[in-house]
Amino acid sequence: MRQWQALGLPKPDPEVKLFGDEDLEAAEHLKLFVDAGLPENGILTVARVLGESMARVGDASRELVARATVRPGDTERDVGLRLASAAEALVPVMSRELDYVFRVHLREQLRHVVLGQANLARGEIEGAQEVTVCFADLVGFTRLGEALPPEELGGMADRLTEMTVEITEPPVRLVKTIGDAVMLVGPESAGVVGTAIELVDTAADTEDFPRLRSGVAAGVALERAGDWYGSPVNVASRVTGVARPSSVVGTRDVRDATKDDFRWSSMGRRKLKGVREPQPLYRARPPAS
Secondary structure (H helix, E strand, C coil): CHHHHHCCCCCCCCCCCCCCHHHHHHHHHHHHHHHCCCCHHHHHHHHHHHHHHHHHHHHHHHHHHHHHHCCCCCCHHHHHHHHHHHHHHHHHHHHHHHHHHHHHHHHHHHHCCCCCHHHHHHCCCCCCEEEEEEEEEECCHHHHHHHCCHHHHHHHHHHHHHHHHHHCCCCCEEEEEECCEEEEEECCHHHHHHHHHHHHHHHHCCCCCCCEEEEEEEEEEEEECCEEECHHHHHHHHHHHHCCCCCEEEEHHHHHHHCCCCEEEEEEEECCCCCCCCEEEEEEECCCC
């Protein structure tokens, strides 16, 4: 039941016969994980991430199939029969595609795993580590939401994600999208700042697309279930909020680490929400040609 609920599914009535052969097979797979010595809290963490991800995949797939199958003048029966037929044909293909995407992502991440001697001596992987975090968000997205229909607004968020995926290269990684914003993380500040500048400039040069602003901070953060937690995450988010349109703004640590890679100009000290002391901030520009 803990696994079931971690997947984001409602707790079933114990008096209702709900589960079938497919559910039994999934439970047997779960037992294999436990018997292999994997900790239960870790298994449940993966289940939560899996449930959240599959819910989004399900939503996107449902919308895609519905747009392709609903036709003017359809009755409810017409739509129902057509959706059932589409599901029967697409579910096996989608299952294989999900398996493929999982394996490709896992393989790519394992390629970049580096364990230091200290980690090997302790017999554990690295926990908190030094990283650079960047947020970039669409300027004026809230005002656009009042003027544009939801479909167009969602399309802009999708274009931002596509733009980020196209520009971002390892070891910088797109961690997640949050509505009108994207979050990037990398081990070195230069790579993250360079990606942020390219992303902001690409948005500025894209017709009928809002401008972006970006904030970058560095420090020790902890990775859990594909997301990051810690001071640089919070600071980067706050710095983004004070950045001007089409600009990339970094903290002093980021500036100091990349002063030979980019041109920096001081913005003075700024008070950031949730940060005790005013922070010196700097705007990044590409190096002089």
